[in-house]
Amino acid sequence: MPKRHLTDPVDLLREHGMQVTVQRLAVLRAVSQRPHLTADDIEKMVRTEIGTVSRQAVYDTLAVLTANGLIRRIQPAHSPARFEDRVDDNHHHVVCRQCGRVADVDCAVGSAPCLEPAHRHGFVIDEAEVMYWGLCPDCQIAR
């Protein structure tokens, strides 16, 4: 009896007590294959793959996957939310001001960059999010 790899999407869902459905697997596959897609892009990909899916199902699925930590939601300003399956590591993002493209970056400062603000104003801080802004290679050429 072959031992299944832990990151098998089916096992992943089961481990979190979630039912296994075609839609969920398709959403997981889409997010995994092409990180930083928008909900709309994911909806299109899933529909292409399994024929039909409602927008609501996509949003619900993304929400429940996010809540269970299987995927991560990032929301740059002036852009719809984007999703990625790279979780459990402390990485950040660089966003193109022109086309909205997103890429992963690791911060050079360390594994927990800037987690210590000078004054925390009584806030209990649980996350530091770093967003780099600039122009992607394509948009530099287009100038």
Add this chain to the structure above:
Amino acid sequence: MPKRHLTDPVDLLREHGMQVTVQRLAVLRAVSQRPHLTADDIEKMVRTEIGTVSRQAVYDTLAVLTANGLIRRIQPAHSPARFEDRVDDNHHHVVCRQCGRVADVDCAVGSAPCLEPAHRHGFVIDEAEVMYWGLCPDCQIAR
């Protein structure tokens, strides 16, 4: 002839070639008095102060003030845009996950924190934005 202080709102607008209007002065005053307000809050404050103002005028004014660098627009996820008049210094923000309250923080790492990502993927980066997430004092108590 007394020399006017440079940060006089009227002079500020003139310096940037912008006409001086009651609405603009009221918007500047609102943003200055209570930083991190939303456009909606600002609209209410301005309306209270000068009687009547259209939503569009508020948005236009905020846009033109932002474009000229008189105010700064910050846009936390799951929250409408907020505005502040503290510009020209490299500070960041801490946002309450519960109520959306925003406070200024200076990063302890240095004046230009995390500006050097490990891999920039060909992007030309012009800004690094740091957002801290947590709970504000009031919302800690409410738990």
Add this chain to the structure above:
DNA sequence: TCGTGTTATTGACACAGTCCAGAATTGGAA
């Protein structure tokens, strides 16, 4: 005070995302 270019008003519209209620599907018990 007048003329011109800028700014404000009004109302329609766009977009991302959410809510709701009923229908369908699923996992697990028998």
Add this chain to the structure above:
DNA sequence: TTCCAATTCTGGACTGTGTCAATAACACGA
């Protein structure tokens, strides 16, 4: 295998921010 309760999906209406376009009003220099 069949059935039940819980979960999930569907379709449509709806919200909240924000933008566009056309017209009216205003600010400011001459």
